[in-house]
Amino acid sequence: MTALLAGIDTDHLRHFATQEAMRYSVGRPNTQHALNMGEGAFLAGVPMHWMRDWPIPFPLLISSAKGAKITDIDGYGLDDFCLGDTGSLFGHSPAPVAKAIARQARHGLTYMLPSPEALEAGRLLTKRFGNFRWQIATTASDANRCAIRVAREVTGRPKILVFNGCYHGTVDDVMVELSEGATVTRAGMVGQVSNPAEHAVVVEFNDLAALQAALATGDVAAVLAEPVMTNCCMVLPDAGFWAGVRAACDAAGTLLIMDETHTVSSGLGGWARGNGLAADLFVIGKAVAGGVACAAWGLAPDVARRFAVTEAKRGAGHSGMGTTLSGNPLQFAALRANLAEVMTAKSYAHMEKLAARLEAGLAAAITGAAAPWHVVRVGARVEFICAPGPLRNGSEAMAAHCAPVERAVHLGLVNRGCLIAPFHNMMLVSPATKKRQVDRLVGAFAEVLGALFE
Structure with a gap:
């Protein structure tokens, strides 16, 4: 019998994750070289040890960030929905x-x-x-x-x-x-x-x-x-x-x-x-x-x-x-x-509108893939959860985490130009976020789910 994880064939999941990791690594030679050159100065090679915990083969090195866009030293621009895990909720450098x-x-x-x-x-x-x-x-x-x-x-x-x-x-x-x-x-x-x-x-x-x-x-x-x-x-x-x-x-x-x-x-x-x-x-x-x-x-x-x-x-x-x-x-x-x-009413109205669009788009992608997942939103904060919902407490939330699937999805989104929060499936919409960025994220998410659930 085929083993399933969050509704995904585990062999298929491993193949997808391997391919996406290779794609990420091959495309970032400057980042790999810089990390290797500078790793001796810091514990674990990074300023904060948890920066090694991102679900990617090695950390991104960022050259600039503005609005809802972040650029790494290999020249890749990513639509940023992590926003410093809320630290830049209102966009980078307002x-x-x-x-x-x-x-x-x-x-x-x-x-x-x-x-x-x-x-x-x-x-x-x-x-x-x-x-x-x-x-x-x-x-x-x-x-x-x-x-x-x-x-x-x-x-x-x-x-x-x-x-x-x-x-x-x-x-x-x-x-x-x-x-x-x-x-x-x-x-x-x-x-x-x-x-x-x-x-x-x-x-x-x-x-x-x-x-x-x-x-x-x-x-x-x-x-x-x-x-x-x-x-x-x-x-x-x-x-x-x-x-x-x-x-x-x-x-x-x-x-x-x-x-x-x-x-x-x-x-x-x-x-x-x-x-x-x-x-x-x-x-x-x-x-x-x-x-x-x-x-x-x-x-x-x-x-x-x-x-x-x-x-x-x-x-x-x-x-x-x-x-x-x-x-x-x-x-x-x-x-x-x-x-x-x-931090104004006008900013929040923009954030709320686009977050609702993101929520609907992610939910439609989940339905389209027949995935046993759900989406939850509070204002400008949106999450997809790799389990049925809704959840009612911390024990249910911890049980709903599916690390191998979440890592694969995160990496697949990065390779498609979208950055979300690393330790859970959180996305934020800022006043600087554009409709086209939301639509790109929804499209990337649908493409990843299509590959995982094919």
Whole structure:
């Protein structure tokens, strides 16, 4: 009997992957030579070790990126739907941001003191995301660490609740998962000494009863969550789920931290604001400053008042929050420009329209190939999933991943001029993305599926 993987004959899959890998490698001699010449300087030969984890024979070396297009040193131009895994959600080097960076560069890059532009950026953060008292970080990981510290401080409680399969950056406190119903340290952690499972609890997304039971113990400081699970096979919330979570948190005295670093793609102001969900703390990163490393975390006014009380009582010493280069004037220049001139209702309308076109095109290709797959979308964020759907929680999302098939599809798309996110099947539509780019991606996807399912 023929073995199938995600509906594809495994022998056929191996043949396709081998042919596509050869095509990729033969076509990029400059990249191979440059990587070989420079590999001694970096661990694993690249600036960040995970750059070797892209599902391609060796990493692309990029010479330039503009708008929704990226070009490698062998001269290949690719329609970019990865967009730095959300970091360049609004396109590469948006003109207002690039101008703001150049202007600020003439007046200094870091002061460790605020500027008038910082005050304007704070006002714009409130305008875009809601009434919070803001602090600036360099990454969303940093922002989440700070939000967790504040939640523990104001509640006097030790534990953080997260959903199984979650992603909140490189935050040790939430590197946990469910194993046979128990919270355990996530597999694969490097050099982990302390046990984060002692101060965290994991439940499945969309399981309101499990969340209520976990909060009933009275030791959970905060629920840290994305409103839609991302960085896995994307999982949407059930109707009424978040209203139930908000009510459960209020009843238990637990704070709700919304991490919208990825779901800012859902619409202007993020998913929570667009759906009337009130957060106690709010985290945003990656794309918020148009591609410049910047994040922000905010406290709702009541939480800010509670934190001020604890601060007044705190003795002298290090708070464990903040880094010297966070809150620098370059961040504020980019942040102000992006919030005011790029992250606009007009931009989101364009993104939403083309993302809907992409969703429909991918779904039609899946239907045409009779593939047992599905497509899911949240605003400008679209994913194809190599399994039937919809998915309801992290366990289902992890089971839906099919690495050999996903690698083959990704490589096939790169060879046809389309770049998507490397570690899952995510695609983003930016304000700079063109209709013809969406149509090229749909055509390439249909061609790959046609080859895999023939």
